[in-house]
Amino acid sequence: MLTDTLTPRTAPTRTTTIIPASEGIEIGPRRRVRAVRLDDRFDLIGAAVAGIAVGTLLFGWFTPLSGGVGWTIVSFILFITFYAVLVGMKADREEIKDRVVSVLLASAGVVLFGALIFVVAYTLVRGQNALPHLNFFIENMELAGPLDPLSVGGILHAVLGTLIQISIALTITIPLGILTALFLNEIGGRFAKFVRTVADAMTALPSIVAGLFVYSAIIVLITHQRSGFAAAMAITVMMLPIVIRASDIVLRLVAGNLREAAYALGATRWRTVWHIVLPTARPGLATAVILGTARGIGETSPVLLTSGVTAMTNLNPFSGPMISLPLQVFDFVKSPEPNMIARGFGTAAVLILLVLALFAAARLIGGRGPGELSHGQQRRMLAASARDEQRITIAADRRLLLTSAPASDADPVSDLPAAPDRPALPKEESSS
Numbered sequence: 001m002l003t004d005t006l007t008p009r010t011a012p013t014r015t016t017t018i019i020p021a022s023e024g025i026e027i028g029p030r031r032r033v034r035a036v037r038l039d040d041r042f043d044l045i046g047a048a049v050a051g052i053a054v055g056t057l058l059f060g061w062f063t064p065l066s067g068g069v070g071w072t073i074v075s076f077i078l079f080i081t082f083y084a085v086l087v088g089m090k091a092d093r094e095e096i097k098d099r100v101v102s103v104l105l106a107s108a109g110v111v112l113f114g115a116l117i118f119v120v121a122y123t124l125v126r127g128q129n130a131l132p133h134l135n136f137f138i139e140n141m142e143l144a145g146p147l148d149p150l151s152v153g154g155i156l157h158a159v160l161g162t163l164i165q166i167s168i169a170l171t172i173t174i175p176l177g178i179l180t181a182l183f184l185n186e187i188g189g190r191f192a193k194f195v196r197t198v199a200d201a202m203t204a205l206p207s208i209v210a211g212l213f214v215y216s217a218i219i220v221l222i223t224h225q226r227s228g229f230a231a232a233m234a235i236t237v238m239m240l241p242i243v244i245r246a247s248d249i250v251l252r253l254v255a256g257n258l259r260e261a262a263y264a265l266g267a268t269r270w271r272t273v274w275h276i277v278l279p280t281a282r283p284g285l286a287t288a289v290i291l292g293t294a295r296g297i298g299e300t301s302p303v304l305l306t307s308g309v310t311a312m313t314n315l316n317p318f319s320g321p322m323i324s325l326p327l328q329v330f331d332f333v334k335s336p337e338p339n340m341i342a343r344g345f346g347t348a349a350v351l352i353l354l355v356l357a358l359f360a361a362a363r364l365i366g367g368r369g370p371g372e373l374s375h376g377q378q379r380r381m382l383a384a385s386a387r388d389e390q391r392i393t394i395a396a397d398r399r400l401l402l403t404s405a406p407a408s409d410a411d412p413v414s415d416l417p418a419a420p421d422r423p424a425l426p427k428e429e430s431s432s
Contacts, residue, residue: 043086044103051079076107123349130346137350141311146337155347157313158328161228162354164317165307165324166297168232169239173292177243178285184244185251186273196248202241210237211302219306226308228322234302239292246291250284251277290362297355300326325351 055075059065065074080100087099129150130136136154144153180199184192214234219226254277262272278285308321309331316322323331325347332344 039090043083043099047079047083047086050082051075051077054078080104120352123345123352127342127344127346127349129342131349136343136346140313142313144311146335146340148339150339150342153343155325155328155343155350157310158323158325158347159350159354160313160315161307161322162297162324162326162351164315164322165228165232165235165303166293166358168229168317169235169296170289170293172232172236173239173243173296174289177240177288177292178247180244181247181251182273182277184248186269186277199241199244199248202237203245205237205241207238207299207301208305210234211305213237214302215305223318225319226306226321227319228307228314228317231303231307231322231324232317234306235296235299238299238302239296242295243288243292246288247281247285250281250288253284254280286362290359293358293362294355297358298326298351300330303327304330325354 052075055071055078058074059067059071065071080103083103084096084100088096091099124131133150133154135151137159138156139152139154140157141153141155180195184196211234214230214237218230218233223230258276258280259272262276267275303324304327307324307327309327310321310323314320314322329344329347329351332340332347335341335344
C-alpha cells in the first residue's frame with residue numbers, strides 16, 4: 001500500500017490512498033464521515049420540492065381533499081417516497097434504509113423543536129398585554145378584581161410561592177434521590193431490587209394521588225391547614241422517583257475500571273464515590289435534577305389540594321395558604337373576563353421563563369465534565385502553582401549555596417529571602 005499526500009499551498013491537505021487493483025477496492029480520496037455531497041443535497045431538496053408540488057396538486061386539482069394538516073401529512077409521505085426513489089437510483093438497499101431513517105429522525109427532531117417554539121411563542125403572544133406592565137411583577141392580587149385593568153395587580157405572590165415550594169422540594173429531593181441512586185449502584189443487594197421497583201412504579205403515579213396522600217397524611221393529621229410546606233411535600237413525591245431513576249441510569253454509565261483503579265490505589269469506597277463516581281457523573285446528575293424540577297414546578301393537581309388559593313403574599317410555608325404559578329394560571333384562566341385570561345397567559349409565560357432560568361443555573365453548576373475546572377478554580381490553581389514554583393526555586397538556591405560556598409563565619413544562606421509562608425532560618429540553625 002502506497003500513500004501519496006498532496007499539500008498545495010492554497011488548499012487544505014488531501015490524502016489519496018492508492019490500492020492495487022487486484023484487491024478489488026475502490027480508489028479515491030478520503031471522505032469525511034459527516035460531509036454532505038452535492039448529489040445528496042440534490043436528492044433531499046428535489047424530493048422536498050416534488051413532495052410539496054404533488055401534494056398541492058392532489059389537494060387543489062385532482063382530488064376533493066382539503067385541510068392543512070392532511071396536506072402536510074400527504075406531502076411528507078410523498079417526500080419520503082421520492083427521496084427513497086432518488087437515493088435508490090445510485091445506492092443499494094442498506095444505504096436507502098440508512099438515508100430514509102436519518103431523514104425520519106431529523107424530521108422528528110424538527111417537529112418536536114417546532115412544537116416547543118410554537119407553545120412558547122403562543123404563550124408569549126397571548127400574554128403580551130399583561131407582560132409590559134411593571135405592576136404585573138411587583139404586586140399581588142390583593143387589591144385587584146376580575147374587572148380591574150391590567151395596570152392593577154400582579155403575580156409577585158405566586159412567583160415567591162413557587163420559588164419557596166420548589167426550593168423546599170429540591171432540598172429534600174436532591175440528597176435523598178442521589179443517595180438512593182448511589183445505594184442502588186454501589187451497595188446493591190435484594191433490598192436494592194425492591195427499591196428500584198418502587199421507584200419505577202412511582203414514576204407513573206398520578207399527580208392527584210400524590211396530592212391526596214399529602215392531604216391525608218399532613219394536612220388532616222398534623223397541620224390541619226393548607227400550606228406551602230404541604231405543597232412542597234406533594235411536589236417532592238412527584239420529583240423523587242424521576243431523580244432516582246435518572247440518577248440511577250447515569251451512575252450505571254460510570255466505567256467500572258475507574259472504581260477498580262481507585263480501589264487498587266488504596267481508596268476507600270466513600271473516597272471513590274466522592275472523588276471518582278460523582279465528578280464523572282456530574283453532568284448527568286445535573287440533567288436528572290433538571291428533569292425532576294421540570295416535573296415538579298409545573299404540577300397543578302397536588303398543589304390545588306395542598307397549598308390553597310390566596311391573593312396575598314405569604315412567605316411562611318408553614319402557616320396559611322401559599323399559591324404557586326401553575327395554580328395561579330388555573331385560577332386566572334377559569335375566569336371569563338379577558339383581562340384575567342391575559343393575566344393567566346402572562347403568568348404561564350413567566351413560569352416558562354422561570355423554568356428556563358432554573359435549567360440554565362443547573363447547567364452552570366453541574367454541566368462541567370469530570371476534571372474541568374471553573375475560572376475561579378483555574379486562577380486558584382495557577383496561584384498555588386506559582387507559589388510552589390517560587391518555594392522550590394528558593395530551596396534549590398539554598399542547597400546550591402550550601403554545597404558550593406566555602407565555609408566562613410558569614411553564612412550567605414541567611415542573607416537570602418525567606419520562602420513564602422515560612423520564617424527565615426536563624427544563623428545558628430543554618431550554620432549547624
